[in-house]
Amino acid sequence: MLDSSGHLNGAPFLKDENQGLYEPSPQFKNLAKVCEYSSKSNTAVAAAIPYFQEWREAAHQIKKYSLANLDKLLVQFESNMKARGVEVLFAQDAAEANRLVLEIARQHNVKSVVKAKSMVTEEMELNHVLEEAGIRAIETDLGEYIVQLAKQRPIHLVTPAMHFSADEVGQLFHEKLGEPYSAEHAALTAIARKRLRAEYLAADMGVSGCNFAVADSGTVVVVENEGNAGLSTSTPPVHVVLVGIEKIIPKIDYLPLFLNLLGRSGTGQKLTTYTHLIHGPAPGKKLYVIFLDNGRTKVLQDPHAWESLFCIRCGACLNACPVYRRVGGWSYGWVYPGPIGSVLTPHLVGLEKAGKLPFASSLCGACGEVCPVKIDLPHQLVHLRHRAVNEPSPMNSAFERLQWKLWAWAMCGPRRYGLAMWAVRIGVRMAKFLPWHPDKLGAWTRGRELPKVPTHSFRSWWQERSSQKGKS
Ligand code: SF4
Structure with missing residues (x-):
């Protein structure tokens, strides 16, 4: 998945898929069990709500409205935030977003950064960029911290170190941090807490993602379970929020609906432990919000594809997917794994690089059934398969396309x-x-x-x- 310089390198799915299917790595031996367990607990908490399907439909309609009115909602969010002293910036692609982050870092003489979990920063490969600029970046979500220490990439949207056993984490902390070995969960958490607390206090800048950007109130919403996002966003003097433009929702009144869906579909919780509503900078501190496009407006123009932007990154489709359970997240070759990765990656990195991904599915339909915002993932995959065989992609050659054209004629x-x-x-x-x-x-x-x-x-x-x- 990573090339020699540590960059993500597209989506070489078929090769890795074969390795996963026929020679499963011992590291992934528990993946199917953990996914099945998560999927069952998601289903159980959803089944306890008699109107869960109505919630899903409502969330689908709100997302539809939000994306259809994205231009107005972004402007509304920006003016509400600016009125409270927040700097709101827009980046067309990952390179521009990285440039903006580096400019902010230079302006505030930043030497170290604490990061809360953010998939958008994975898209930007921000850690890599900061490192090259001589800035130390530490992931503070426990799973992200583990994979960063192990020099790996997250394997799952919500649980990045799902493939690690407590024993393996104990070994890792011993080797990389010089801590005494332990496989006790409480001892391991205490090590991470002790180490990370020092990082929060020393950091010059905090970086986070954003689960929902609320337009009418101008609010950045960050949800989490460990308290690390709260510390990363509030302790350093500068906080930079990186958010995909599709994360906008129109009204604060709709937020409880999304929080209910995200907690239940993500981790089988009624609500995540912490929900941070950030309206502006704390006194004497600076807050920046950078919206990233990175191909999203192109997806928005495709009537067959724009629904994929409704995603709230809950990870439920990954847990339900029989292919993901077998091969894990790295086989998808880019930031987003599982069924939503098979849909989003070809849109965002291009079909010519990731055209194999839509075929990484049995089309059993499980992903579409569990999605809390009712994205029709199976049909999104079929649509992409259609494109992958008709447009330049790794699934066909110019000669093959000519043959099919002649056949159709x-x-x-x-x-x-x-x-x-x-x-x-x-x-x-x-x-x-x-x-x-x-x-x-x-x-x-x-x-x-x-x-x-x-x-x-x-x-x-x-x-x-x-x-x-x-x-x-
Ligand atoms: S596509 Fe749906 S189920 Fe999958 S991560 Fe996104 S919101 Fe969750």
Whole structure:
């Protein structure tokens, strides 16, 4: 998943998928069990709400409205926030967002950063960029802290170190931090708490994501369970929020609905332990909000695809997906794993790089059933498959596309069809005189014999039969 310089390198799914399917890494041995357990607890808390389906539908409609009115809502959010002294910036792509973060860091003479969990910063590879600029960045979410120490990438949207056992975390803390080995959960948490507390106090800047950006009140909403996001956003003198433009919702009145859905679908909780509503900077501190597009407005223009921007990153579709359970998050090759990754990644990094991902699904439909904002993930995948075979992508070649175009042309008229069948009959008869064996055509022909060509085609037989009937 990472190239030699530590960058994410697209989505080489099929290779990794095969490794996952046939030679599962021992590291992933518990993944299916943990996903199944999470999926069951998500379903159980949802089933306890008799109107859960109505909630899903309401959230779907609000997201639809939000994205249809994105321009107005972003302006409303910006003016509400600016009125309270917040600087709101917009970045077209990851490079621009990184440049803005570095400018802010230079302006405030930042040497160290504490980061709360944020998928957008993964998209930007912000840790890498900060490191290159000589700025120390520490992840403070426990799972993110573990994967950062292990020099890995998050394996899941919500539980980034899902694949680590307590024993492995104990070993890691011993090797990397010099702490005495322990596999006790309480002891491991205490080590992380002690280490991270010192980081919060020393940091010059805090960086966080944003679960919801509320337009009418101008509020950044950050939800979490560990308290680390609260400390990362409030302790350092500067706080930078990085948020995808699709995270906007119109009204604060709608927030409880989304909080109820996110907690239940994400971690099987009625509500996450902490919900931070940030309206402006604390006295004497600075707050910046950077909205990132990075391909989202392009997705917005596609009527078949824009629904994928409704995602609230709960991770429920990952837990429910039989393919994800088997291969884990890294096989998806970019930031977003599982069914939503198979949909979002081709849109955001391009079909030519990630065109294999929509095929990383059995289309069983489980992802669509659990999604709290009712994204029709199976149909999104089918739509992308259609594009992947019609546009330049790793799933086809120019020659293959030409073949299918000819096939479509031939099938659209009886005369063309007759002509094509005549050509095929000649071609199959001539094949035996070829100097090379049809094996060379690929795996499909290796296991199959060329059929014998009958002396009469069905069409000629039918015509003869019809004319004989006419005579009689
Ligand atoms: S697509 Fe739906 S289920 Fe999957 S992470 Fe997004 S909101 Fe959750």
